[in-house]
Amino acid sequence: MLKSEKVTRRFDFKVAVDAMDLEIQAGHVYAMLGPNGSGKTTWMKMAAGLVKPSSGKVLFEGRPVGRESRKKVAYMPTEPYFYLWMSVRDLGRYYRDFFADFSMDRYRGLLGQMELEEGLKAKTLSSGMAAKLKIALTMARDAKVYLLDEPFNGIDLLARDEIRACILREASPEKALVLSSHLVEEMEAVADRAVFIKQGKLVEERDLEEMRTAEGVSMADRYRAIFGHAKEDRA
Amino acid sequence: MIALLKYEWRKTRTAKLMLLVLAALEELGFLWGILRLEPGGRPDGLIGTSLFLLFLMAFGGILLIGLQSVLVLQRDLNTKQGYMLFMTPRNSYQILGAKLLENGLSLAVAGGFFFLLGLLDASLLMGRLGLDQFWNMAKGALTALDEALRFSWDSMLCHVAYILASWLATVSIAYLAVIVSASLLNGKRFNVFASFVFFIFLTVLMGRLMRLCAVGVAEIDAVLLVRSAIALGYAVAVYAAAAWLMERHLSV
Numbered sequence: 001m002l003k004s005e006k007v008t009r010r011f012d013f014k015v016a017v018d019a020m021d022l023e024i025q026a027g028h029v030y031a032m033l034g035p036n037g038s039g040k041t042t043w044m045k046m047a048a049g050l051v052k053p054s055s056g057k058v059l060f061e062g063r064p065v066g067r068e069s070r071k072k073v074a075y076m077p078t079e080p081y082f083y084l085w086m087s088v089r090d091l092g093r094y095y096r097d098f099f100a101d102f103s104m105d106r107y108r109g110l111l112g113q114m115e116l117e118e119g120l121k122a123k124t125l126s127s128g129m130a131a132k133l134k135i136a137l138t139m140a141r142d143a144k145v146y147l148l149d150e151p152f153n154g155i156d157l158l159a160r161d162e163i164r165a166c167i168l169r170e171a172s173p174e175k176a177l178v179l180s181s182h183l184v185e186e187m188e189a190v191a192d193r194a195v196f197i198k199q200g201k202l203v204e205e206r207d208l209e210e211m212r213t214a215e216g217v218s219m220a221d222r223y224r225a226i227f228g229h230a231k232e233d234r235a
Numbered sequence: 236m237i238a239l240l241k242y243e244w245r246k247t248r249t250a251k252l253m254l255l256v257l258a259a260l261e262e263l264g265f266l267w268g269i270l271r272l273e274p275g276g277r278p279d280g281l282i283g284t285s286l287f288l289l290f291l292m293a294f295g296g297i298l299l300i301g302l303q304s305v306l307v308l309q310r311d312l313n314t315k316q317g318y319m320l321f322m323t324p325r326n327s328y329q330i331l332g333a334k335l336l337e338n339g340l341s342l343a344v345a346g347g348f349f350f351l352l353g354l355l356d357a358s359l360l361m362g363r364l365g366l367d368q369f370w371n372m373a374k375g376a377l378t379a380l381d382e383a384l385r386f387s388w389d390s391m392l393c394h395v396a397y398i399l400a401s402w403l404a405t406v407s408i409a410y411l412a413v414i415v416s417a418s419l420l421n422g423k424r425f426n427v428f429a430s431f432v433f434f435i436f437l438t439v440l441m442g443r444l445m446r447l448c449a450v451g452v453a454e455i456d457a458v459l460l461v462r463s464a465i466a467l468g469y470a471v472a473v474y475a476a477a478a479w480l481m482e483r484h485l486s487v
Contacts, residue, residue: 012422050321051486070324081318083246097238098323 007056018200031191039200040180048075074143078150082122089118107140239333293349312417327481400463
């Protein structure tokens with residue numbers, strides 16, 4: 001479905017993503033895990049066609065990502081990105097105008113669940129409200145791949161529950177969801193596959209159920225083992 | 236394309252509406268002056284000031300519309316708000332094309348609006364002053380601006396077309412300079428200075444081209460039309476280069 005082949009992205013002398021091979025398949029929810037600066041966001045931006053790879057390529061259904069892939073790949077950036085002069089309603093209309101798979105009814109439903117009013121201006125939203133709005137806009141699309149960068153950041157426990165429920169509702173055999181986060185426990189309840197990234201390199205991609213049954217290891221345990229915080233955490 | 240045009244307009248709507256309100260205030264002042272003017276009498280300071288403001292606002296407005304468009308592009312390329320634009324299923328040719336087209340249309344509408352407003356004001360003034368007095372006043376005002384100017388509506392239209400076309404080409408050069416700064420020169424030292432030098436170089440080159448292509452054309456209106464055509468062609472060529480650069484090298 002979505003495939004990165006030896007994708008590298010350099011920023012001056014820093015290599016953010018280093019020759020990463022990864023294939024995202026339909027029917028799975030991927031947890032993309034790694035500490036800050038490990039390259040998760042850069043990889044997602046390349047998959048969304050916002051950042052150009054320095055070398056290698058990202059393909060969606062066999063073709064390089066770009067205008068066509070953006071019709072079927074929904075990307076949610078981690079940073080607030082709304083035009084500040086828009087209201088919550090305007091933002092829905094903006095998505096409706098550009099994305100054929102966007103449903104205004106679904107958007108209104110998600111706004112209701114997240115207790116967001118359509119008349120609110122983007123510039124008046126708190127960080128938690130903006131985070132919920134990003135989710136509502138992205139999940140109101142009927143995309144094939146959802147790339148959600150840090151969807152649980154900056155929001156309270158109840159909102160996280162709503163977002164988790166929303167993501168799980170969307171999971172289906174025809175769709176793939178990729179969620180990046182460093183909140184490992186939050187991801188454990190949502191994902192069925194984990195992608196560990198360290199210093200721009202793919203360390204491993206694992207099936208979580210298989211890892212739990214065959215090795216008796218949770219995603220958090222594996223995270224600690226890979227990123228080397230096990231000793232600190234126990235202390 | 237319609238959706239892109241619509242939101243490009245929305246991004247700059249407030250400044251354009253403010254310009255419209257200011258023009259309306261100026262026009263009210265002028266109309267008040269006309270109402271007070273006796274037939275065949277001498278125009279007072281209010282009429283002169285209103286006409287001067289109209290002239291200033293026409294040029295200032297056209298300048299503002301172009302500059303604001305460049306600033307919006309700069310913001311789209313260098314802030315997170317740019318995701319709103321670049322995550323849409325549109326390519327760089329469409330995105331930049333919509334920006335240039337919206338700017339060209341806004342310039343044409345603003346130019347046409349101020350031209351018609353000027354025409355209306357001139358007609359009202361002519362009605363009050365009488366033809367001879369108006370004619371002498373208009374000639375005097377134009378000669379003070381530029382001795383080469385002749386007072387004829389054809390000639391005025393050629394000047395307006397030339398100003399709009401060359402300003403649109405300048406805006407498209409500014410687009411390219413901003414895109415070079417955000418892509419090829421991104422993160423480099425002297426980024427802003429280098430892109431400014433690049434902008435100056437392309438602007439000077441356009442001026443040279445316009446002069447070269449109009450060599451041998453004697454009639455001033457024809458010179459203006461040739462230069463306008465060169466400016467529009469230059470704007471299209473610069474747009475194509477800028478969109479290609481965006482498509483191949485720009486990361487937001």
